[in-house]
Amino acid sequence: MRETIRDSWQRSRRHGVRPDRHLPPIELREDLVSDLRREHPLARVWPMLCDTMRSVTSEAGNLIFASDADGRLLWMDGSNADLRRAERVNLVLGARWSEEAAGTSGVGTALALRRPFQVQGSEHYLSAVTAYTCTAAPIRDPTTGAPLGTIDLTHATKQSDALVLSLMTTVARLAEAELRTIALQQQARTHARYGERLSRRSGTHSALVTADGQVVHAAPQGWLPARLPAALEEGEIVLPTGQSMIVERLAPGGPFLLVAQEADADPALSLEALGRDRARLRVAGMTHDLGGRHSELLTVLIANPGGLSADELRREVYGDAGKAVTLRAELTRLRSVLGHRLASEPYRLTGQVAADFLDLDAALATGAPSALLDRYPGPLLPMSAAPGVVMLRTRLHERLRARLLAAGDVDSLLRWTNTRHGQADAGAIQSLRRLHG
CATH class of the missing domain: 3.30.450.40 (GAF domain)
Structure with missing residues (x-):
């Protein structure tokens, strides 16, 4: 034998x-x-x-x-x-x-x-x-x-x-x-499809990595091994070298974008949506002028930090007639901007988040009327008909109006009635007449 x-x-x-x-x-x-x-x-x-x-x-x-x-x-x-x-x-x-x-x-x-x-x-x-x-x-x-x-x-x-x-x-x-x-062909297709995302990170250590850890492309070349030892998940990871990285999922099954996290980088996501038909987003050091639907989605998500289910988010943005497939398509496109900051199950934003309408809402309790008006260039996404945005816009507008009327500040009320959003406010005009005797 x-x-x-x-x-x-x-x-x-x-x-x-x-x-x-x-x-x-x-x-x-x-x-x-x-x-x-x-x-x-x-x-x-x-x-x-x-x-x-x-x-x-x-x-x-x-x-x-x-x-x-x-x-x-x-x-x-x-x-x-x-x-x-x-x-x-x-x-x-x-x-x-x-x-x-x-x-x-x-x-x-x-x-x-x-x-x-x-x-x-x-x-x-x-x-x-x-x-x-x-x-x-x-x-x-x-x-x-x-x-x-x-x-x-x-x-x-x-x-x-x-x-x-x-x-x-x-x-x-x-x-x-x-x-x-087959693997090389798949890597070539991945690089052709997502390489532009990598080019935006010029000057930083970044890489395009498949779901099984294969490094398709790295910039600068050679700073990563050809293969990473562990499966990737979205968020912050630390490589064996000690380098802190941000991982963004580019598609449901991968690949992933890895970007070195600089020590002085601003991790916050900030949104400007007051007085703007389309919101302006600043994230990862870049500024994006969002489309109308993405402006609504991001506003609703910011206003609900605990997260929303897919059905709840659909109703907040599209109303009862909205379709789940439409929502998923828009979230996929929004994820290309937000990366790992857009989490799911429930849908929510991770990390530090700032927004001008949140700042104004927080200042209403104690802020001086003139300072409040300085923060209010106009209603929240005034052209939006999304149910969740309409509710937020109306609530914020009414709270600011009530604060100005309660303060009885003549100059602030004059500024309010001379703006587009306050010019037909009969209550404010009546208060001015009383204050002037």
Whole structure:
């Protein structure tokens, strides 16, 4: 017995596999197999592998399988007769053929040793499969080197085994090369789509990073390793080098924009919306003149620091007739400006937030009338019909009016009635007449 086979048998025995009373467990139902296939990286290369091995699987007795990294069979190809014959030993979709579950086998031992491996006939630990020779090779992630699964050729033991191990090793390398090409193409598309966001950060340390930590582009070049060790989440992180970074999610599943947080950077988000049909936003050292809908969304979010559900935010901005899909589209576009500062579930703003209408509202209790008018260039987003904005605008306007009338300051009341927003205020005009006797 080969030493590698003997070692594998010993591992199989320790795992409790019974060679004469055991078949590999079928762990996955058909629907779960379909779900795993859909998300698995090897789904991108399986059609190519089938085409490559077509001349092999067309011969009677030959089957090919692809497993995941746990040894569960997710794809298989061969003649119907051979597939039915394989069912007797649970060589079927959803079955687990790792060493822990099936003992020594092509799939399980190749995964255990992390290299191509062939198990011939009686070298199998399970008596039920000694009629087969199984040759498997791991397929590795082209960026991390971690096994994604295996590609396995199973055939009758009586057939020739010459060159099969070399064939499967070559097929696995072909799959890895194809995965590397796909990854590079995806990185190129990511850079083309989001590279402009990176260019806005000229002069800072920044990077575009995929969801799995692959650095697509870094500026300046080389300040980050080619891959980050941990999955990214929005917000502030500290790299192993001690550098503090802000992470912004650019799309629901990634990629991410990383920007070095400067020690003297202003972390606040500030909004000017009084007397303006469209709000002006200052964030991360940049000024944005927002569109009407984004002005309304940001105003409502600022006024509700505890956050709003998607349905609540929809009603506040669009009214009862608004559609959730429209809201999500606008929030996605707004996120391109706000980045990680726009959180969800519930929707809310994170970090320091300032707004001119909040400052005025806070000053109404104690501020002098003339100082209050200095803070009030006009109503809050006067052209907006969003229910939440209308309520805020009316409340703030009425509170300021009541404060001026209660103070009885003649100069302030004159200023109020001489402005566009106070010129038809009969109550203020009547108070002026009383004060003048």
